[in-house]
Amino acid sequence: MSAITSQGLTLSYQDSVIIDQLNVSVPKGKVTVLIGGNGSGKSTLLKSFARLLKPQQGTVLLNGVDIQRKATATVARELAILPQTPVAPEGISVRQLVALGRYPYQSWLQQWSDEDETMVNRALARTGTLELADRPVDSLSGGQRQRAWIAMTLAQDTDIVVLDEPTTFLDLSHQMEVLELLRELNQQEQKTIVMVLHDLNLACRYADQILVVHEQTIYAQGTPAEVLTEELVKTVFDLNCRIIPDPFFDTPLCIPFGREKIE
Amino acid sequence: MPEEIIWRWGPLSRRINPVTGYRLAWATVLTLCVVMTSLSLGKVILSPWQVLDILASAETGGVHFIVEQLRLPRTLMAWLVGAALAVSGLILQSIVRNPLASPDLLGITSGASAAAVLYLAFFSLTLGSSGLPLAAMAGAGLAAAAIYLLAWQQGASPLRLVLVGVGISALLAAVTTFLLVFSPLSTTLSAYVWLAGSVYGATWQETQTLSLWLLVQIPLLIFLARQVMVQQLDDSLAQGIGVRVQWLRACLLFASVALAGTAVAWAGGVAFVGLIAPHIAKKLVPPGFAGQAVMSALVGGLLVLVADLIGRTLFLPADLPAGIFVAALGTPFFLYLLIKQRH
Numbered sequence: 001m002s003a004i005t006s007q008g009l010t011l012s013y014q015d016s017v018i019i020d021q022l023n024v025s026v027p028k029g030k031v032t033v034l035i036g037g038n039g040s041g042k043s044t045l046l047k048s049f050a051r052l053l054k055p056q057q058g059t060v061l062l063n064g065v066d067i068q069r070k071a072t073a074t075v076a077r078e079l080a081i082l083p084q085t086p087v088a089p090e091g092i093s094v095r096q097l098v099a100l101g102r103y104p105y106q107s108w109l110q111q112w113s114d115e116d117e118t119m120v121n122r123a124l125a126r127t128g129t130l131e132l133a134d135r136p137v138d139s140l141s142g143g144q145r146q147r148a149w150i151a152m153t154l155a156q157d158t159d160i161v162v163l164d165e166p167t168t169f170l171d172l173s174h175q176m177e178v179l180e181l182l183r184e185l186n187q188q189e190q191k192t193i194v195m196v197l198h199d200l201n202l203a204c205r206y207a208d209q210i211l212v213v214h215e216q217t218i219y220a221q222g223t224p225a226e227v228l229t230e231e232l233v234k235t236v237f238d239l240n241c242r243i244i245p246d247p248f249f250d251t252p253l254c255i256p257f258g259r260e261k262i263e
Numbered sequence: 264m265p266e267e268i269i270w271r272w273g274p275l276s277r278r279i280n281p282v283t284g285y286r287l288a289w290a291t292v293l294t295l296c297v298v299m300t301s302l303s304l305g306k307v308i309l310s311p312w313q314v315l316d317i318l319a320s321a322e323t324g325g326v327h328f329i330v331e332q333l334r335l336p337r338t339l340m341a342w343l344v345g346a347a348l349a350v351s352g353l354i355l356q357s358i359v360r361n362p363l364a365s366p367d368l369l370g371i372t373s374g375a376s377a378a379a380v381l382y383l384a385f386f387s388l389t390l391g392s393s394g395l396p397l398a399a400m401a402g403a404g405l406a407a408a409a410i411y412l413l414a415w416q417q418g419a420s421p422l423r424l425v426l427v428g429v430g431i432s433a434l435l436a437a438v439t440t441f442l443l444v445f446s447p448l449s450t451t452l453s454a455y456v457w458l459a460g461s462v463y464g465a466t467w468q469e470t471q472t473l474s475l476w477l478l479v480q481i482p483l484l485i486f487l488a489r490q491v492m493v494q495q496l497d498d499s500l501a502q503g504i505g506v507r508v509q510w511l512r513a514c515l516l517f518a519s520v521a522l523a524g525t526a527v528a529w530a531g532g533v534a535f536v537g538l539i540a541p542h543i544a545k546k547l548v549p550p551g552f553a554g555q556a557v558m559s560a561l562v563g564g565l566l567v568l569v570a571d572l573i574g575r576t577l578f579l580p581a582d583l584p585a586g587i588f589v590a591a592l593g594t595p596f597f598l599y600l601l602i603k604q605r606h
Binding site: 082109 | 278504
């Protein structure tokens with residue numbers, strides 16, 4: 001069964017169509033990575049998966065049900081989204097931030113249940129942010145901050161986690177750290193991960209399925225080995241490259257060419 | 264940092280930060296001391312013990328009249344006005360995620376001012392001055408509604424609220440100046456006192472009406488308290504954790520306008536409290552709306568109270584509007600907190 005399915009999905013901002021008549025599905029319990037050029041509509045598509053954007057036409061099904069018909073809190077218990085550059089409330093500590101992830105489970109009366117506490121501590125421990133818990137979020141480094149944000153989405157205790165470019169602004173080692181963490185969550189807790197990545201090689205390494213967003217639709221989809229070809233990179237990114245198997249992981253490795261001619 | 268205290272009782276559960284608790288206790292004690300001082304000082308100077316005696320006895324003449332009918336309602340009104348403006352500012356700053364936001368900046372004060380001056384210029388002779396608070400409240404409400412509607416573009420974004428607010432504010436300030444210039448001198452004088460913000464001559468009846476207006480707003484604030492923090496996340500995140508962002512923003516804006524509108528209606532354009540008091544409060548207690556709101560109320564209340572105390576005692580026999588001294592008091596203290604934080 002698929003976690004997210006789109007049927008005849010058309011997305012647009014004002015008059016410009018971003019995604020046109022798209023049918024696609026995101027399998028449950030897998031890591032799905034969206035790739036595509038700047039402005040291709042990856043983030044827009046991701047937003048519609050999280051009900052942040054109303055479709056012009058068509059529907060998004062979340063766990064088989066039209067997402068527009070679900071209550072906001074219900075969606076929040078099934079799917080967590082982490083936008084590209086999230087903003088934290090002024091001065092709040094990591095623990096307070098992570099605790100905000102419990103919002104969909106709380107009410108005016110019940111603002112801090114046993115379960116809230118357990119889930120927040122688990123999320124902190126899981127992301128290695130326990131020792132940062134009392135630090136203000138503003139004082140963290142990029143990598144630490146990203147882990148704190150991921151902890152917040154974990155506290156939300158959803159089966160599906162959607163992330164928009166979770167590795168942007170991080171150095172390579174922190175990019176790896178975040179991706180390793182996400183893979184662990186996928187493998188150990190069967191979370192469905194959907195994310196946008198820019199680095200094609202990392203995308204191939206960590207994805208079970210790749211969706212290539214191009215020309216208002218999903219131009220290609222499948223396993224990294226099926227999808228990533230030299231022709232595809234040329235068409236989608238307008239970039240000459242060579243694809244070789246990664247010597248360590250055997251996933252496709254894209255070696256981009258600049259202006260130099262290589263025979 | 265000490266651990267949070269977790270309190271669970273039946274279906275109720277809360278997290279309480281002890282730091283917030285004892286800082287609030289300190290601020291409350293300080294407030295009570297200043298209230299006593301305010302009741303003691305004036306043209307007739309009394310000792311705190313005399314004041315307590317007077318408050319306890321049932322007599323009405325002489326010093327009893329001064330303390331119970333002149334100083335007490337005025338003291339309470341000064342405190343209430345400051346408290347309401349401060350909480351209003353705190354909410355507003357969280358809605359627009361901008362530290363410079365305040366009821367003054369976002370057209371609430373200027374709307375009330377324009378309406379008040381309009382009332383003073385054209386209606387006060389026929390309708391008397393009792394309609395002034397209602398006119399001011401209506402002005403504040405109309406200005407806020409106009410700002411909200413003009414800022415709307417598939418939802419009201421924080422940035423658009425600020426920009427439209429500043430624009431409308433400037434426009435209303437122009438209207439106010441225009442009215443002032445074209446009004447007879449007597450109107451201009453009373454309008455100036457109103458614009459500066461004053462609790463001069465506050466009566467028990469006015470203070471009671473103001474308290475009642477504020478009291479009915481408290482349940483809304485308690486109900487919304489939990490939501491203030493989550494809506495400071497960006498919109499997509501807030502929506503992602505299950506917040507109905509636009510609805511919540513509209514409710515909070517309403518709460519903020521109601522608080523500031525009520526305060527301004529009775530005390531005039533007391534500027535700066537709504538900006539500075541929440542900032543001072545945020546430096547004094549850790550994040551969390553409930554604690555910061557109570558602290559803002561205490562700080563705002565104290566500011567206006569002390570400002571009014573200075574205005575009515577330091578320049579005797581003149582009785583100057585409290586609004587003049589608010590900035591003079593708040594700014595140095597705020598700068599002190601900023602500098603202390605730097606080290």
